[in-house]
């Protein structure tokens with residue numbers, strides 16, 4: 001058996017009566033870009049702080065390359081938590097900020113200088129080495145905060161909402177930058193975010209957390225295409241939900257039509273359930289085992305594709321169908337038009353409601 005890299009074993013954390021993390025187990029691979037995703041209060045930060053050593057475990061163990069790190073102080077762990085950029089020392093230059101951690105570790109002066117210069121090169125901020133944080137843009141400050149964490153060459157870098165303070169454009173640039181740095185340094189990154197798009201773009205694997213537990217762990221593709229719960233389906237990407245009733249072996253929609261699915265989660269007999277379908281799986285052309293008809297309530301233009309909002313008796317809220325520009329060419333959808341869309345049973349996920 002190959003030894004796992006970072007292993008979180010049945011870890012719990014309670015604060016008084018609050019169960020912040022609840023018997024959670026997870027293996028993270030070497031050089032992996034791993035994202036912890038979940039709503040506010042789901043326990044993401046608590047888990048990260050336990051990994052970093054800023055929070056004791058109430059139960060369980062954490063091992064790195066087979067050795068427990070649960071009892072080690074933060075500075076003795078080969079894991080480094082990247083603090084937000086506003087935690088930079090304002091009176092120190094960029095270079096001094098980056099050197100600080102190495103000076104604390106009492107490394108020889110020449111080595112500190114070499115490592116600081118090397119990292120300044122990698123983050124492309126060499127020309128700003130002598131500036132103070134207040135003389136930098138938000139994105140540049142973020143890079144310095146990252147450099148300060150990376151210069152210590154941790155085996156694992158923990159990042160808590162690292163891009164939270166940046167505007168949308170800068171965020172997308174930094175997402176790519178983070179991926180590049182992770183690749184270049186060959187360090188395992190564990191990032192906490194509540195931004196699902198960010199997790200999809202950057203991560204090799206994603207864990208969805210809810211109430212201190214893991215709901216699903218998988219690649220962005222796995223989670224997007226094969227969500228295992230209504231929560232996961234709703235949390236990642238856009239999803240249509242159609243209420244259905246289980247009658248015998250069939251699932252019947254609000255208008256009496258049978259909805260066919262090849263992906264049915266275990267459900268109470270004859271209970272209320274919900275069918276989930278991605279907007280891009282609904283087609284005006286082609287064939288599918290399922291179809292719905294309705295009236296176009298809105299047409300939203302999104303460059304390469306259109307989003308059609310379709311009023312249908314199958315659901316209280318309009319169903320969204322994503323149409324490519326090519327598909328739309330032959331159909332010229334307009335508000336008020338009747339429309340029929342089809343989709344296949346394999347693109348239909350049914351969950352308990």
Ligand SMILES: Nc1ncnc2c1ncn2[C@@H]1O[C@H](COP(=O)(O)OP(=O)(O)OP(=O)(O)O)[C@@H](O)[C@H]1O
Pocket residue numbers: 015018019020038039040041042043044045046047194
């Ligand atoms: N020091 C503490 N004392 C008491 N309760 C805490 C403490 N830290 C966290 N909690 C509680 O534990 C739960 C999980 O919090 P945590 O910060 O880990 O969630 P999160 O998923 O990171 O949320 P957010 O996205 O808002 O940061 C919450 O109910 C929170 O109120």
